[in-house]
Amino acid sequence: xxxxxxxxxxxxxxxxxxxxxxxxxxxxxxxxxxxxxxxxxxxxxxxxxxxxxxxxxxxxxxxxxxxxxxxxxxxxxxxxxxxxxx
Numbered sequence: 775x776x777x778x779x780x781x782x783x784x785x786x787x788x789x790x791x792x793x794x795x796x797x798x799x800x801x802x803x804x805x806x807x808x809x810x811x812x813x814x815x816x817x818x819x820x821x822x823x824x825x826x827x828x829x830x831x832x833x834x835x836x837x838x839x840x841x842x843x844x845x846x847x848x849x850x851x852x853x854x855x856x857x858x859x860x
Contacts, residue, residue, distance in 0.1 A: 775805060777820040783807045790828065802828040 775791070783789065785807055793801040805822040812818050 775822050775824065777822065779818045779820055780816055782810055782812070782818045783820050785810065788825070789822070804828050 787807045789805055789807075791803045791805055793803060795801055804825040804827075806825050807820060807822050809821040810818055811821075
């Protein structure tokens with residue numbers, strides 16, 4: 775996964791991405807920073823890998839707290855083909 779951020783993450787740092795889904799609870803995914811590039815002052819490209827899907831509120835029970843939780847905009851919600859109207 776790629777992110778464009780105004781602040782850097784450290785290599786191997788973890789964060790949670792909250793992905794909205796239509797008519798369902800958001801999907802929480804633990805991610806780990808793979809690489810960081812700084813193309814310009816104050817701009818960072820973050821490359822990350824998905825580690826695992828997390829249970830709701832599981833991040834509060836993790837031994838090492840993730841650096842951040844990033845929420846994806848609702849208009850980018852994942853569409854579930856089973857609930858999609860024809």
